[in-house]
Amino acid sequence: MQNKNQRHFSTVRSGVLVAAVSIFMSSAALAQQAAAPPPPSVTTVNIATSSVPLSYQYAARISAFRQTEVRARVNGILLKRNFVEGAQVKAGDVLFLMDPASYEAALMQAQAGLKQAQAQLSQGIREEKRNISLFDQKVGSQKSRDDAISARELAEAAVASAEAQVKTAELNLGYTKVTAPISGVTSLEQVSEGSLISSDSSLLTNITQLDPVYVNFSFSDAEAREIRHLIDLMKSKGQEQKLRVKLTFGDGSTYGSEGLVDFTSATVDVNTGTIQARAVIDNPDRQLIPGQFVRATVSGVTADSAIVIPEVALLQGPQGQFVYTVGKDGKAKINAVTLGQKVGSNWIVNSGLEAGDQLITEGVIKVRPGSAVNATAQAAAADAGKGTKETAAN
Template identity: 50%
Template sequence: MQRRSALSLLLLLAACGEATGPSESTPPPTKVGVVEARPQPTPLAFEYGGRVTAVRQTEVRARVGGILLRRAYTEGAAVKEGDVLFRIDPATYQAAVDLAEAQVQEADAAVQRARRDQRRTAALLRADAGSLKDRDDAVSALAQAEAGLAAARARLATARLELGYTTVTAPISGVTSLEAVPEGSLVSAGGENSLLTRITQMDPVYVAFAFNGPDLAALSAGGVRDLPVQVLLDADGGPEGKVSFTEATVDPTTGTVRGRATFANPDRRLIPGQFVRIRVSGRSREAIRVPQAAVQQDVQGPFAYVVGPGSKAERRALRLGRTVGSEWVVEDGLRPGDRVIAEGVVKVVEGVPVEPAPVEASPVQVGEARP
């Protein structure tokens, strides 16, 4: 009887051991890496497409007609304001100047004669040897002669101007285009063949672009004018300039605001008509940033896991801003002090215990913001 009781006790203990065996044990927590959510200085930097335009571009046209004798510059070369570009045959205009100078001399002689006549008639009238009519006629003749002299001088000035126009100079400093008409051609003032060349000022240059509404609102808190702008030509960036103009109204069609930046361009890296990408940088603000690896997306939108009470994974819906380097700016969904799971996210299930370990966030340089 005792042997049966002992056997029953052994069987009962064995059954209890099977019920509490390894198959019913709790799995270990998932090891994850976390970063602490905390506000950090975050640069405002927005990228746009833009087009390079010349600050000044002018057409050089003939102001007098004649045979184009010589081109005095190298096509495509830089010229300075006042440099001689073309020479038009001056023979006709030199003859006009000579004629006008002779007419001035003739008119001046007429004035001298009229002045002497006026003095003579005045003296005769005082001696009661002349008449008032003679005196008045002499005064009128002098006035007429003086008017003739003024007209002759005006014709001479016009003739000299036209003679000067036969030497065509650069109105601005810049780079010349191809000549529009070859040497030996007949050009005319104001005609279709009056265009001789074009000059484009290459330093400085403008880049025209357009702000979108939210970006401008974020930037305008500190004022938009004179904000730093960089052209993104290669991995090392490109020329740097400043915002020099913003439109006062929003384009109702596109919802954007036209802007313009000015860049120094001594090495001519920027060419008018060229399309470029630019980055407009503004002031920094405090914002929570998390590594991009911590953010996931599903039909409900972006979200991340944080370490909740009891070290269990807790899902948080996020409202994201822009990327800054390798991090997302989180506008809403996280609170300072939250431990955000950034490593081992693919193994995390909501409500499952995790074993967090801190990881270092990658440093972010000012100016790395992207749209």
């Protein structure tokens, strides 16, 4: 009887323990279910392609459009300077006067020699006519006729030589007035008045043309390929392909006029690995000075069908840069991306995203790969703006 009661008590106790364990497990499950966080809320943008204007920024340096040396073309004494040093002069202005006396005398001598040669030619022509007439009348000899013809031909050659000497003398006399070969700004006078000038070595002054001026900078070879590719695409569509240049000074202010790129080197500089380029820009107020450093922003190309994402969506991982997108199942997905140029506060994506992808732009810190998210679509993507890529020129 006692054993039977013990077995009954043991059975009851086991049932109580099973019930208690079941109640505990149910409570734990309910507690765990109550503690599980809801999917994180994120904001997404529907990826779409667009045409994005690009620009590139370089350190640049101003150089003169033209710079020439003014030298004497004849020897002589420098009598007078006709310009103010550092002033603007025009092409053809008389800058210096040299003593013309010896060259005036040389011209008079050459003119006298010309008259003498012309007189001899007139005499030769008369002798030729006379001897030809006598020969036709069977009175003169053939030798006399031939001698007369030769004398006339020699006289003509003497006249031509005398005319050349007169021309040379006129040129030398004209060279005593030293004129400006180009329009521009003069430098300091190099030789004082009263000095003996030699045409071989005497530098009188320099003239620098400052309107327009050149802007010199350098592309990297990768950027040059990219720009050429974009220009070729624009050409195929019949669009304008001119590269424009805007200048910025060291204090952040911008120059009022834009220039155009007029030259790009066909070879890569072996010392710097860059490609030299040059733009021409108007400088009527002489704000741009040769040797001055500026920052040049080159624009005029457009990237078609570009994907642009906001910088806030971009993350950095051990394998590189990536973004999160939301798949059709509502779960977050990692997309490794390759970036192109920065466009304002956004980036152009070269690979890793496609049009139609749902990009997570806000709440990315709370996202875990493969986890569900509560996505809210953003009304519109951020404005791409205007891109600027900075490159240091040599």
